[in-house]
Amino acid sequence: MNEKQAWSVSGLPTLFAFIAAYVAVVAAFIYGASQQSPPFIIGAMFTTVMLTLLTKGFFQVQPNQGKVMQLFGRYAGTVRDEGLRWTNPFYSKRDVSLRVRNFESSKLKVNDSEGNPIEIGAVVVWQVVDTAEAVFRVDDYEDFVQIQSEAALRQMATSYPYDSHDTGEPALLSHPKVVNQHLRDEIQERLGRAGVDVIEARITHLAYAQEIAQAMLQRQQAGAIIAARTRIVEGAVSMVEMALQQLHGRGVVTLDEERKAAMVSNLLVVLCGERAIQPVVNAGTLHH
Template sequence: MALTAVCIFLLWVMDTPVSIFDSLEILLTVIAASGWLGFFMVQPNQAKVMTLFGSYVGTEKRSGLRWTIPLFKKRTVSLRIRNFESAKIKVNDNQGNPIEIAAIVVWSVTDSAEAVFEVDDYESYVTIQSESALRILASTFPYDPRDDDEAEIALRSHPVEIADQLATGIQERLGKAGITVHEARISHLAYAQEIASAMLQRQQASAIIAARNRIVEGAVGMVEMALIRLSEKEIVELDEERKAAMVSNLLVVLCGDKATQPIVNTGTLY
């Protein structure tokens, strides 16, 4: 600013053309004009990475109008939080079943110098490494938990644990590029089309078996309670054969898929 004011003063005040003053005016004008090139604007949540002749000299993160040496080369890096949703990829889980899976990753640049100098394109790096971590995660765990005492973490039944594992895996890959992963979670999870129908039947069969187990367990308890109550109240004396017949009839009534049709015996008990 001072050089600009001096140049304007010389241009308007100097009446006699003198070569030395002309050269001085030209030099000061060039210096003043080049000084204006050093001004730059930093927006909120934005950083300017500056280099001089290929050497890193610093990063400016303070928002507002700034000035630096005009020879500095400045590159803008956004520090805002971003969302990335991967494409649906097909991969085999740890049991060999083909599945389709996709994820959402919430990330931001925390070290602008590493994001610029450690990788060629940090946005592309986020995309590729996130999908790589998602593939490894999907192949490490099963789609559904096993139906035994050794049940383990599964993709479908343990969303919180899977999300933590995914975020940790992605962060290990992106940390070297100055990127922080704030959240990662699965957005799409399904069996591949070629086995979806068979796996649906398997899930239905598992649900039916589980429901039958609960029904039989409840029916046995009700039969046991009925026999105990009849014995305690001394309503009727039943021999072993009659007890077996009663248990069979009650189990048929309680465990049947359809409503039973009762038959009333109007004759004697025996």
């Protein structure tokens, strides 16, 4: 069932017409009472009852709000025109907000694609775009948004690892744009049937579960140390190679393979060591 426009007219001109009709009815009633004319009196009373019944057709529509109309249980359409309106007095009316709204999920505990327990939360920005589907396709569209958003968040979280560990693959921690787009598409697929458009969805909370947080922290620290050591060694080797080339090119000293090995060893110790190096002054020859 898709949304359609319900019949209604502007309320202010109709209100003035009703006021004029009431004035005419009062005048007719007074005239009938003064002339003792039962037809005038009965007609005035009947017209008053009808006008009172017809006044039930007045209603107001707030900005960014829709009125869903039903006639004896059948969907008659939706009115989105702002202001005072008048329609069939037998229509039942239900307000549906068309404003942009936020939903923030609770912190869910799920497993990522590698089986690690994590905590994840998200915020979803959504808006009703089809009032008929929102009202008649599901029992409670607001509750539907909440449940389906959290279900989509769980499903999305199981598709990625928490961290890529420098592999370049998409991960929850390192690829927020990819993850947020996937989450939005996942939620939109579920909420589209309820006439809801998902404007934005993004992760607001992401952390390892408490029972493995310490172990994962140590793993991250170890990975950082390994990466730093690798960078240091690569730089040290380049510096040693450059030093040997410049010493040989400038003719400063001629070193055999054994002395080159000793020099390389000393330079690597100096460049890669964590502590400050204590220099030793050799007062003898190169061999002593």
